[in-house]
Amino acid sequence: xxxxxxxxxxxxxxxxxxxxxxxxxxxxxxxxxxxxxxxxxxxxxxxxxxxxxxxxxxxxxxxxxxxxxxxxxxxxxxxxxxxxxxxxxxxxxxxxxxxxxxxxxxxxxxxxxxxxxxxxxxxxxxxxxxxxxxxxxxxxxxxxxxxxxxxxxxxxxxxxxxxxxxxxxxxxxxxxxxxxxxxxxxxxxxxxxxxxxxxxxxxxxxxxxxxxxxxxxxxxxxxxxxxxxxxxxxxxxxxxxxxxxxxxxxxxxxxxxxxxxxxxxxxxxxxxxxxxx
Amino acid sequence: xxxxxxxxxxxxxxxxxxxxxxxxxxxxxxxxxxxxxxxxxxxxxxxxxxxxxxxxxxxxxxxxxxxxxxxxxxxxxxxxxxxxxxxxxxxxxxxxxxxxxxxxxxxxxxxxxxxxxxxxxxxxxxxxxxxxxxxxxxxxxxxxxxxxxxxxxxxxxxxxxxxxxxxxxxxxxxxxxxxxxxxxxxxxxxxxxxxxxxxxxxxxxxxxxxxxxxxxxxxxxxxxxxxxxxxxxxxxxxxxxxxxxxxxxxxxxxxxxxxxxxxxxxxxxxxxx
Numbered sequence: 001x002x003x004x005x006x007x008x009x010x011x012x013x014x015x016x017x018x019x020x021x022x023x024x025x026x027x028x029x030x031x032x033x034x035x036x037x038x039x040x041x042x043x044x045x046x047x048x049x050x051x052x053x054x055x056x057x058x059x060x061x062x063x064x065x066x067x068x069x070x071x072x073x074x075x076x077x078x079x080x081x082x083x084x085x086x087x088x089x090x091x092x093x094x095x096x097x098x099x100x101x102x103x104x105x106x107x108x109x110x111x112x113x114x115x116x117x118x119x120x121x122x123x124x125x126x127x128x129x130x131x132x133x134x135x136x137x138x139x140x141x142x143x144x145x146x147x148x149x150x151x152x153x154x155x156x157x158x159x160x161x162x163x164x165x166x167x168x169x170x171x172x173x174x175x176x177x178x179x180x181x182x183x184x185x186x187x188x189x190x191x192x193x194x195x196x197x198x199x200x201x202x203x204x205x206x207x208x209x210x211x212x213x214x215x216x217x218x219x220x221x222x223x224x225x226x227x228x229x230x231x232x233x234x235x236x237x238x239x240x241x242x243x244x245x246x247x248x249x250x251x252x253x254x255x256x257x258x259x260x261x262x263x264x265x266x267x268x269x270x271x272x273x274x275x276x277x
Numbered sequence: 278x279x280x281x282x283x284x285x286x287x288x289x290x291x292x293x294x295x296x297x298x299x300x301x302x303x304x305x306x307x308x309x310x311x312x313x314x315x316x317x318x319x320x321x322x323x324x325x326x327x328x329x330x331x332x333x334x335x336x337x338x339x340x341x342x343x344x345x346x347x348x349x350x351x352x353x354x355x356x357x358x359x360x361x362x363x364x365x366x367x368x369x370x371x372x373x374x375x376x377x378x379x380x381x382x383x384x385x386x387x388x389x390x391x392x393x394x395x396x397x398x399x400x401x402x403x404x405x406x407x408x409x410x411x412x413x414x415x416x417x418x419x420x421x422x423x424x425x426x427x428x429x430x431x432x433x434x435x436x437x438x439x440x441x442x443x444x445x446x447x448x449x450x451x452x453x454x455x456x457x458x459x460x461x462x463x464x465x466x467x468x469x470x471x472x473x474x475x476x477x478x479x480x481x482x483x484x485x486x487x488x489x490x491x492x493x494x495x496x497x498x499x500x501x502x503x504x505x506x507x508x509x510x511x512x513x514x515x516x517x518x519x520x521x522x523x524x525x526x527x528x529x530x531x532x533x534x535x536x537x538x539x540x541x542x543x544x545x546x547x548x549x550x
Contacts, residue, residue: 168368171333173370267373267374269416
C-alpha cells in the first residue's frame, strides 16, 4: 500500500479526515481574514475582511474567556438551554399526544385539517413579538415560540406514522384480544416511534432556533442576547463565537436524541449486520 | 346435537368504492358454510374470488352486508373471541421479540406475566423456535416468522382456527414440514379449522372437507367434497394414494372452469382499466 492509498478517506481514518476538514476551514478563514497576511482580494484594505468575517483566533479567545477566564457565559447558556429543553419537551409531548389523538379521530381530523394546514404554513417566527407581549421578556415567551416550532414537526410525523400502521398488524392485534387502549399502547405508539424519532432530530434544532430568535428579539439574558449585544457594537468576533457555541450545543443535544433512539429502537433492522473481514 | 363451531348463513358482502361511491362490488353472495367442532374445512377457489372476505367475516373483522354468522350457536357480534386468525401477510409486531409476540395475546387477555412467559416459551419450543425467543422478526427467516405466527395464534387455545393461505409464501420443503406440524397439533387438540388456500393439493391433503368457491364477483360455493382419506396423514405421502388422485380429479373438474373464468375476468379488468 503506498502512502497515498493510506491517506485516502476510508472508514478507518474517517474521524481524522473530519477533524482535518474542520482545521482546514479554520485555517482558510484565518489566512483570509488576518490583516496583512495576504493582500486584500475583494476589499479595499486588509482590515475589512476581519471586520466583516471576524478572526478565528480572536473568536477562540472570546470563547476561552467566556468559558474559562471570565466564566460569564454559563448563566446565559443555562437560560438558552433551559428554554430549548422546555420547548423541545413540551412541543414533542403535545405533538405526540395531538398527533395520536387526531389520527384516531377521523371526523375531528377532517374538520380541523384546513386550520392545521394554515397554522403549519404560517411563518411562525413572526409570533415572537406577540409572545413577548403575552408572556413578557423572560423564559416563557421563548419557550412558547420554540413549542410552536417543535409541535407541528412532531405532530405531523406522528399523524403520518399512525395513519401508516399496517392494517394486518392491527387486525392481528384485535384478533389476539387487544382493547382499543391496548391497541394504542402496543401497536399505534411503537409503530409511530420511528417517525417520532426522525422528527425529533429536526425539532431539537428548531427548539434552539425558537430560543435564540426569541432572545435576539428581546430579552436580558441568553446566548441570543449576547449575540444581539455584540452585533450592536459591531463586535463580529463575539457574534461568531456565540454562533459556534450554539452549534456545539445543538450537536450535543442531537447526539443525545440519537443515543436514546438507538436504545429504544433495537428492533429496527439496520443495513448489513455482518462484519467484513 | 351440538351447534357447529362456525356457521355462515346466506352471507353476502358488497364493498363501496371509496373514490367512487356509486360503484359497488359484490365479493361474495349467498354463501352458506358450516364448520363443525373439531372439523378441518378448506376453501379453494380462483384468485380474487373472496376467500379472504369470508374468513374476515368469520373472524368478525368484517360485517356481512346481509346474512348471519353464528359461533357455537351464538350470533357473532364484533370480534370473534373464540377464534384465532393466522394471516397471509406478515403479522408479527416488529418491535417485539419472538417470545414477546407469542405472549402478546395472553398479555392482552390479562394472563399474569410469569404464566404468560412460561406458556409462550412452551409454544415456541413446540414450533421449533425454543432457541430463538429473543430474536426480532427482522432477524428471522420467513419460515421462522410463520412458525412464530402459528405459536402466537395457538397459544391462546382458540376453539376455531382461521387460516388465510398461511404457508403460501414458503418454499415447498418448509411448507410440507409446517403442514405436517399443523396436522399433528390439530390431531392432538381437535379444533375447528377453516383453511383458505389456492392450492388444491394442500387442501385435500389436510382437510376433512373441501369447499370450492366460484369465480367472483358474487362468488358462492359450487362444490362440497368430503375427504375420507385415513388419518394421521403425511402431506407429502398422501398425494400419491389412489384415493387422493381420484378426489383431486373430481374437485379439479369443478374448479378448472372457475379458474379460467376468474383469469379471463382479471384480463378484462386489466384491459378495461
